Amino acid sequence: MSKMTLKIEGDTHVIVTRRFNAPPEAVYRAHTDSKLIRKWLLGPEGWTMPVCINEATPGGKIRYEWSDGKGHGFFLTGEYLELEPYNRIVHVERMHLPDPTPDNHVETRFDMDGYGTLMTIRMTLPDTQTRAAMLATGMERGMEASYVRLEEMI
Amino acid sequence: MDLDVAFAALADPTRRAILARLAKGEASVNELAEPFEMTQPAISQHLKVLEEAGLVVRRVEGTKRPRRLAKAGIEAMDQWLLMLRKALEKNYDRLDEVLAGMEKHKKGAKR
Numbered sequence: 001m002s003k004m005t006l007k008i009e010g011d012t013h014v015i016v017t018r019r020f021n022a023p024p025e026a027v028y029r030a031h032t033d034s035k036l037i038r039k040w041l042l043g044p045e046g047w048t049m050p051v052c053i054n055e056a057t058p059g060g061k062i063r064y065e066w067s068d069g070k071g072h073g074f075f076l077t078g079e080y081l082e083l084e085p086y087n088r089i090v091h092v093e094r095m096h097l098p099d100p101t102p103d104n105h106v107e108t109r110f111d112m113d114g115y116g117t118l119m120t121i122r123m124t125l126p127d128t129q130t131r132a133a134m135l136a137t138g139m140e141r142g143m144e145a146s147y148v149r150l151e152e153m154i
Numbered sequence: 155m156d157l158d159v160a161f162a163a164l165a166d167p168t169r170r171a172i173l174a175r176l177a178k179g180e181a182s183v184n185e186l187a188e189p190f191e192m193t194q195p196a197i198s199q200h201l202k203v204l205e206e207a208g209l210v211v212r213r214v215e216g217t218k219r220p221r222r223l224a225k226a227g228i229e230a231m232d233q234w235l236l237m238l239r240k241a242l243e244k245n246y247d248r249l250d251e252v253l254a255g256m257e258k259h260k261k262g263a264k265r
Contacts, residue, residue, distance in 0.1 A: 004243050018246050022253035030252055040248035043241045129189070132174030 011128045014135070016121040024110035027117045028086035031108065032056035042066070051075070056083060062093060086110060095134075102130045160230040163207035168192070169200050173227055176210060180222040 004018045020027050030036045033056075038049040041064065051065035062078035077100075078093030089108045095101045105124040110117050125131040164170055172186055187197040201221060204210040209227035212219045 004239070004246055006239050006242065016242065020246075020250065020253055022257060026253050026256050027249075030249055030256070036252055036256075039252050040245055042248065043245065045244070128178065129175065132171075132177060135174075 008131065012125045012131055014121075014123040014125070014131060016123075018119050019113060020117045020119065021115070022117060023086075023115065024112055024117045025086040027110050027119060028089070031089060032083070037064075056080060058082060062091060101134065102126045104134065159207045160209060160226065160233075163203050163209055164230060166200065166203075169204055172197075172200060172204065173209065173223065173230075176221060176223040176227070180213070180220045182218055182220050186221065 004016065006014070006016050009015050030040070032054060034052040034054045037054060038052040042049060043066065047066050047068050049064055050067055051063060053061060053063040055061050058080055060080045062080065063075065065073060065075040067073040075096050076093055077096065078091050080089070080091045082088070082090040087110055090106070091108075092103045092105050094103050102125065107122045107124075109120045109122075111120070112118075125134060164173070168190060171190070175181060175186060175189070183194055183197055183201065186201070187194050190197065201210060204227070205212065205221075207226075209224055209230055210221050211224045212221050
């Protein structure tokens with residue numbers, strides 16, 4: 001069941017929504033607790049997160065480092081701006097590839113939806129070109145997954 | 155569209171950025187070179203790869219050769235966006251499992 005939506009809005013926004021079969025408190029915790037984050041925020045199969053720093057407090061630092069176990073990797077840094085447990089998180093983040101990308105301003109909402117949660121991520125990039133480049137960068141990681149799938153088929 | 159050739163052409167971040175710029179409309183080589191702090195010959199080399207992969211086409215306008223995205227270029231970008239979506243979906247499928255585990259843990263602790 002594909003429950004995720006991903007769309008661009010206006011010139012600088014990217015909106016992602018996803019429903020979860022768990023209350024907002026649990027989904028919020030899975031986004032702010034390092035032990036939980038490194039279990040799922042991994043992208044394509046085979047990648048791990050050896051470093052996961054997540055200071056979930058206003059002004060707190062974020063640093064995620066990913067590795068494919070074969071010498072390839074990259075990292076992300078960010079800072080928390082606002083946290084409203086268990087409802088809303090606002091932070092900024094940038095990828096280091098290794099040069100840092102322009103800041104992505106991210107608002108994540110967790111709204112109660114029956115027993116579950118509707119999560120809405122609203123990303124704001126500085127301009128249209130940065131948004132296009134960010135999506136293109138994400139494509140690269142997606143491609144890794146397709147190679148893995150390809151290897152499995154062969 | 156030959157996907158292998160298209161993906162090889164897209165393996166370079168500068169070339170992906172060129173495609174992203176052309177997605178906004180036709181541009182001259184000068185206009186394309188501007189944001190990248192690269193020399194014109196270096197950009198021309200990238201454009202050659204994109205053209206040979208069938209992702210970018212050129213038009214003749216006097217002495218200028220403005221480039222635009224070919225239909226295959228749009229399709230290649232769409233394919234890659236689809237893969238981005240798949241990587242994100244993979245994350246959230248894993249998160250479903252994490253959440254199910256948290257719920258089980260909580261129920262276990264209550265007993």
